[in-house]
Amino acid sequence: MVSIRERKPVEDIQKVLHYTDLQSKSPTRANDPYDYQPGWGNRHQSELIPGTLPVAQNNPQETRFKLYTEGITYSAFAAPRNANFSTYMYRARPAAAHMGFNSIQSTANIENCFLSNNAAVETLPEQAEWAPFPIPSMPTDFVDGLHTLGGSGDPNLRQGMAQYVYMFTKSMERRAFCNADGDFLFCPQLGTLDVQSEMGMLYVQPGEILIVPRGVRVSIRLGEDSTAARGYVTEVWGSHFELPDLGPIGGHGLANPRDFLYPIAHIDEDLHVPFEIVYKMNGKYCAIEQDHSPFDVLAWHGNVLPYKYDLTKFSSQNSTSIDHTDPSINTVLTVKSHDPNTPLLDFVWLGPRWDVATNSFRPPYFHRNAASEFLACLYGDMSARSDNFQPGGASSDSGHTPHGGFGDEYVYEMQLQENQPRRILENQMTIMVESSRTLLWTEYARKGCGCIRLKGTNPKVWEKLRDNFSADPLAKKLLAIVKEDRKNAKLKREMLLDDSKLQALLNGHD
Known part of the structure; x- marks a missing residue:
């Protein structure tokens, strides 16, 4: 009789094949201090004090505690129901009570005009890699530690996207951030983000993502036991992140709707403190000063909300017979473009899973895809892809730039006589932002960061990828x-x- 092995919970989240290896009864990791509401695409509601949320209407003449009704819209008023986004908030003081906008100085490198006539941005036709981006030596918060790497389009045209990296060493105190240009998708690599939003609190760790819709105010703070933070931000203009259609996969798979978590109402204990709110508007920073906290929302209802997702919950699909599947099968979120057949971008998960394709060269084949690719390793050893591809760094491959892997595993894979089922990318997590656009890159990405390395000039590549055909006498x-x-x-x-x-x-x- 075959012996039955005891299933033991995995304690380290970075060593699971899937979240279920934790054998947890909670939808959140053990160190997450907050409560959430589950469910993608719902119109959620929350109230800090029962009875605060108006019943059967949005704007009563008198709210409980004489709160102010404030609405935030994300779409046109007359947008179809499935594309209509708005949230009603019931707060101690309206956001309109402030002292005006002023320009500010910042160490951030923000560039949002990615048009060909902008001399500040250029193409990178080569394959490019960045070593881990440097953590600042001076105290720096998220606002000042945000740096644009590249993008396409312009927020003023409501079309396009931008890719950022952030590095900071201190929390935002009495300071909030509001992106008036587009949606932000945060992907932490180092350190935990303790995020306060107008709708509530979210705790976001490496291996999780956070989406903050355009116009929602947040404070980004260091989580418990984190002394520094580093990660990636993907911004989209004129569109928003959506779950991809599943087609023949059926009703379940990839990122499942129930695993997306939304906050519950929360307010600051002391609301009467000075606050600076930094806006990113058309790619420029400006700020307003006010004498009260912006986090004074006691109740809200709607669907313009920040939310988070744990990438270890991704239900991967794969080939169970032959051939390597395209990366689109690992799409977590997608963003539509004006072309119904081509998304603006896909946010793709590349994590641990089983690989079982028979009689097949299993790693990605060499390719010249139409899409531009930006990859970042969140944790684990990715030296099989490149000696320089490390957690905290990144790589890019422009559309139709030839690329593929040059590691020993490629040579080894071609020599295998029998390919057994195996687990791949164990203890690793990499994300990819794949865009249909040609990305233009900032001076910071090309030079200022000091950690870029252009590929394609390494003679060892020729040794790895030998011309076996010409050396074959039979050929x-x-x-x-x-x-x-x-x-x-x-x-x-x-x-x-x-x-x-x-x-x-x-x-x-x-």
Whole structure:
């Protein structure tokens, strides 16, 4: 009889094949201090004090505690129901009670105009890699530690996207951030983000993502036991993140709707403190000063909300017979473009899973895809892809730039005589932002960060990817035979097209 092994819970979240390895009864990790509401695409509601949320209407003449009703819209008023986004908030003081906008100085490197006539941005036709981005030596918060790497389009045109990296060493205290340009998708790599939003608190760790819709105010703070934070932000303009359609997969799989978590109402204990609210508007920073906290919302209802998702919960799909599947099968979230057949971008998970394709070269084949790719390793050893591809760094491959892996595993894979089922990318997590756009890159990404390395000039690549065909004596003999056969076939074809030669040939057979 086959012995039955005891299933033991995995304690380290970075060593699971899937979240279920934790054998947890909670939808959140053990160190997450907050409560959430589950369910993608719902119109959620929450109230700190029962009875605060108005019943059966949005804007009563008198709210409980004489709160102010404030609405935030994300779409046109008359947008179809499935594309109509708004939230009503019931707060101690309206956001309109402030002291005006002012320009501010910042150490951030923000660039949002990615048009060809902007001399500050350029293409990177080469394959590019960045070593881990440096943590600032001076106290720096999220606002000042945000740096644009590249993008396409312009927020003023409501079309396009931008890719950022952030590095900071202190929390935002009495300071909030509001992106008036587009949606932010946060992907932490180092350190935990303790995020306060107008709708409530969210705790976001490496291996999780956070989406903050355009116009929602947040304070980004360091989580418990984190002294520094580093990660990636993907911004989209004129569109928003959506779950991809599943097609033949059916009703479940990939990122399941129930695993997306939304906050519950929460307010600051002391609301009467000075606050600075930094806006990013058309790619520029400005700020307003006010004498009260913006986090004074006691109740809300709607669907313009921040939310988070744990990437270890991703239900991966794969080939169970032959061939390597396209990365689209690992899409967590997608963003539509004006072309119904081509998304603006896909946010893709590349994590641990089983690989079982038989008689197949299992790693990604060399390719020149139309999409531009930005990859970042969140944790684990990705030296099989490249010696320089490390957690905290990144890489990019522009559309139609030839690329693939140059590691020893590629050579090894071609020599395997029998390929058994195996677990791949164990103890690792990498994300990819794949865009249909040609990305233009900032001066910070090309030079200022000090950690870029352009690929394609390493002679070791030629040693790894040898021309085995030309060295094969059988191949040379076969080429000579093919050449002779084609020559004879050409002569025969020319003879058949020449009536006099054809007649002579036919006379010879009489």
